[in-house]
Amino acid sequence: MDAIQKIKGFADILPPESGAFVRLENQARRIFGLYGYKEARLPILERTELFARSIGEETDVVQKEMYTFPDRKGRSLTMRPEATAGVVRAYVENGLHAREELTKLFCAGPMFRYERPQKGRMRQFHQINVEALGSSSPLLDAEVIFMLAQFLTELGIADLNFELNSLGCPECRPAYLAALNEYFRGFDAGSLCEDCMRRKLTNPLRVLDCKAPGCRELTRTAPLIADYQCPACREHFDAVRGLLDADGFAYTINPRLVRGLDYYTRTTFEVTSGKIGAQSAVAGGGRYDGLVKALGGPDLPAIGFACGMERLAMLMPDGEPQAPDFFLAAMGEASLNSGLLLTQRLRREGFCGECALAGKSAKSQMRQAAKSGARFCLIVGDAELEAGTAQVKNMVTGVQESVGQADLTQYLRK
Secondary structure, three states: OOOOOOOOOOOOOOOHHHHHHHHHHHHHHHHHHHHOOOOOOOOOOOHHHHHHOOOOOOOOOHHHOOOEEOOOOOOOOEOOOHHHHHHHHHHOOOOHHHOOOEEEEEEEEEEOOOOEEEEEEEEEEEEEEEEEEEOOOHHHHHHHHHHHHHHHHHHHOOOEEEEEEOOOOOOOOOHHHHHHHHHHHOOOOOOOOOHHHHHHHHHHHHHHHOEEEEEEHHHOOOOHHHHHHOOOOOOOHHHHHHHHHHHHOOOEEEEOOOOOOOOOEEEEEEEOOOOOOOOOOEEEEEEOHHHHHHOOOOOOOOEEEEHHHHHHHHHOOOOOOOOOEEEEEEOOOOHHHHHHHHHHHHOOOOOOOOEEOOOOOOOHHHHHHHHHOEEEEEEHHHHHHHHOOEEEEEOOOOOOOEEEEEHHHHHHHO
């Protein structure tokens, strides 16, 4: 019978690569906790309507990339393509807005998009998401960007570029969209890629987000959103930039930065690296001040970001795997049970260790001890069982001495 293969676009993440994901999540919990964020765990499956209403009917994600199917009762369900919509749904459904003025949440887990698998972005990929709901202050924008930068820095990732833009608000964006429509009216069929020919009619802002070289060149002289911003949006963005400048934070303004989802407003940002190929974005986000209301909640502002875990793992320096403190070699069948019980006692004392589970030869077990990378090999045979001792061999120096089993905790700590 043939072995079953994994689905195209889905990857097995095994040791040692999985260790990078553990480090990412642990660092997220530590850094985000310093800023008052708490972890949320949300469903992978949501009603399709949630993403259609939040991400936007005319986005590529909703049009072409979602894993959507009917359940047994005919309800349309979707495997989440991104996390923000689910966080906002949970925020509204559980009434978090009524409990606190500002809600700070983060989550981590798999997302799903049916697109061409590529380096650092499979059809099942993983993200760390941060969402802050309830404040419109530009101070929160700056704090979120500072937190993201600290997170990436303490992961040991260097040479990253922070790009910023402001997308305006419902008050000033219509005038900008009208200017874009006028600009694109002169583009003949075939001058833009097939997707952008559709986008220019349904959502012209998305054309600026296209990565196709021909589209980028043709839109190089497109109107800039900064020229159409209302005074409130301009004041908000100036305040964010002023805080970043006062901190000496390095960033560039990218007027083409629109992100790929419809819910973004005002401050948007993206972090890119030149070390992972064409798909250079490793993190990005921004404000989504109208999304809570659009999903049935009160009219409250919010801001957030997402980090691609696969791409961050590619940029992180290799971590040192934890070496076991000991390996217990059981010399003889009689010592196997006692060896396991001694190993358990040492584990409960906080030591990392393994033990022999079968009565193999002394030579084989010493090879196993060396392969494990353990600092010490504890050797227990008939004589040690009778005396209540263990032979302790330092695997670096080769020095071996007899230690009472009752004294092993103190000996290993020392």
